[in-house]
Amino acid sequence: MEPTDTEKRILQAATLVFERDGFLGARMQVIADEAGISKASLHYYFRTKEKLFDRIFDDYTASIVPLLSTWEDGTDEWQEKVRHFVKGLMRVFSENSLLFMAQELHRDPKKLEPRMAKRRTGPNPFITYYEGLRAKGLVRDMDPRPLLVAMQSICAYPSMNPKMLAGSLRMNNKEYTAFITSYADDAADLLVRMMEK
């Protein structure tokens, strides 16, 4: 099932347009133009806009999965794991905007929830990992779930709502982009600090 060259171009174009305009704002004609083909051809490869979106959604979630193994293997210290995971997550989120997926997940949960559920088997790897450290007395003795939420928030939000944050920081787009690059390290440090004894 090698994706053909045309299919690749479609997926690239669709990702660009979906991220910029959202599912409802995206136009099949615009995606076709971006991919350099006709709208009819686009429908030949992906019969409907929803099927095209589903594919983008699946590819995206698949790109996050490898990061989860951070908590499962390797011999690094937990501080290193946190730094590695945070930087990896922020890189993914900066490359592909999560915003339009969150919006669509909110607007029509039934459409995508089953697809997400498929990815999740067993308990969350971070939770398991933290409970292990906690039992050994290596980290702060607390419920890891707020930590998980805080970690994902700190990684995801800055790229999801850049305009508001840039506003709070009194920065223009260029300044904000530069700031966020260095923020990854700071964020990792703050998270390590939250977990330390």
Add this chain to the structure above:
Amino acid sequence: MEPTDTEKRILQAATLVFERDGFLGARMQVIADEAGISKASLHYYFRTKEKLFDRIFDDYTASIVPLLSTWEDGTDEWQEKVRHFVKGLMRVFSENSLLFMAQELHRDPKKLEPRMAKRRTGPNPFITYYEGLRAKGLVRDMDPRPLLVAMQSICAYPSMNPKMLAGSLRMNNKEYTAFITSYADDAADLLVRMMEK
């Protein structure tokens, strides 16, 4: 300029529909139905969908402004201020979803950026406040900007992308809602911890 009863009902209905469906997904007919009036009447009060959205947007940003005074007045200890601000922010975000506003700000920045800029005069109050504490040696000696970003992320993201977080935590909607209520306290503690010496 007291808003009439009809106008209030329109704003209430529009908030509901915009939050649920986003700007592009919202239908003027649905908003009219929700408000118990005809679509023509809706257009009589707000000539276009954009003007209606702008009003909702302005009302929403106005509701956040009072919280910013947390950093400017009062005699509380800084830990108390952080707890107060975090809980206030999370309450606002849980009552009114930020997601559709972020989406619209991203899709058409030119439309809303001028409206946001008007609200922002002078430096960010938190930054100023933290620099004051820092000079007195009362908090950790670090750039407050990553702290500001982390604080807003921790407050906003859990209500912006509940489906994904609930998935990570292996919770259903009901469990997640309950969890987020108690999370406000945990989040405040974590943030205090980030700022402590």
Add this chain to the structure above:
DNA sequence: AAACCGTTTGACTATTTGGTCAATCGATTT
């Protein structure tokens, strides 16, 4: 009771857009 005026509405329009389809193209096989 008639003129007035802010409010309300049903009916209508213009436009946008996802999706379809018959015809065509072009490379490969027979």
Add this chain to the structure above:
DNA sequence: AAATCGATTGACCAAATAGTCAAACGGTTT
């Protein structure tokens, strides 16, 4: 060179929807 077949497309359609407008409604003033 003719048949085959996946890929491509221009032309088209049906549905959805933001916005308009003339008419009507109802309370108040003249």
